[in-house]
Amino acid sequence: MSQQLRRSMPLLPISIVMQLTELSARQIRYYEDHELIHPARTDGNRRMFSLIDVDTLLEIKDLLEQGINIAGIKKVFDIKNQPILSIEKPQMTDSELRQLLRLEMQQSGRFQKASLRQGDLSRFYH
């Protein structure tokens, strides 16, 4: 079983995610409503979160604390999730590319925090 697969297994109930992230249930559900996370559901409709979800939530929390709003965070995620630049068929508009570069430059300079590429949950497991 690959590392990524294990980290994407939905193992954690919302109560535990609340503890790990210090977010309220309301906040977590709100971020889901706005499609920043997509936790799995049990047959009985309970949310179950993966370690990746927790990482994402910590990143959302960090970006919000930087004053970026939900729409901005969604944009950041959209851009980050685009496939690597291909010569055949550029997926990013010039404007998005400039945006990303600006974001990465801002981000990489922030005190001891990890860069956008690195989830924050590494503190908790492994």
Next chain:
Amino acid sequence: MSQQLRRSMPLLPISIVMQLTELSARQIRYYEDHELIHPARTDGNRRMFSLIDVDTLLEIKDLLEQGINIAGIKKVFDIKNQPILSIEKPQMTDSELRQLLRLEMQQSGRFQKASLRQGDLSRFYH
């Protein structure tokens, strides 16, 4: 945060542990009744399991499948959890020592299964 601390964090509800171990809730609770595991509890009295708990359950399952009964498994765990042999004050009786050596010898020969020292959950996370 240390590796061991993180692995001992109670994160998982019983439903997930059932999936990871393919044990029934009845079995898991029975093993707790017999003090083979000691899962944490929420304020509301729900069991919460750590990765170490899951490892232990997989080991219990394996030993049961080898025909060892609960009492035997408890003994195995007791012996394994004794501090390393000290010259000052031997913690193990001669008979226990012989027992352990016999067990380790049996164990180490079993097909592809991990030895007693190695939890089985490594398949799932990390």
Next chain:
DNA sequence: ATTAAATGTTAGGTTATCTGACATGAACTT
């Protein structure tokens, strides 16, 4: 044929989570 060990099953009670609605505080806009 009994007994004991491990597990299944059921019942009744409690907790954790769900959705949806309304409330609030802070930051903007007009």
Next chain:
DNA sequence: AAGTTCATGTCAGATAACCTAACATTTAAT
């Protein structure tokens, strides 16, 4: 100042998931 919007708080009612305790079943040993 009054009104918006965004992010979050809070509450109510529903139900899924979990709890304990008791009794039932299966298997193996005596």
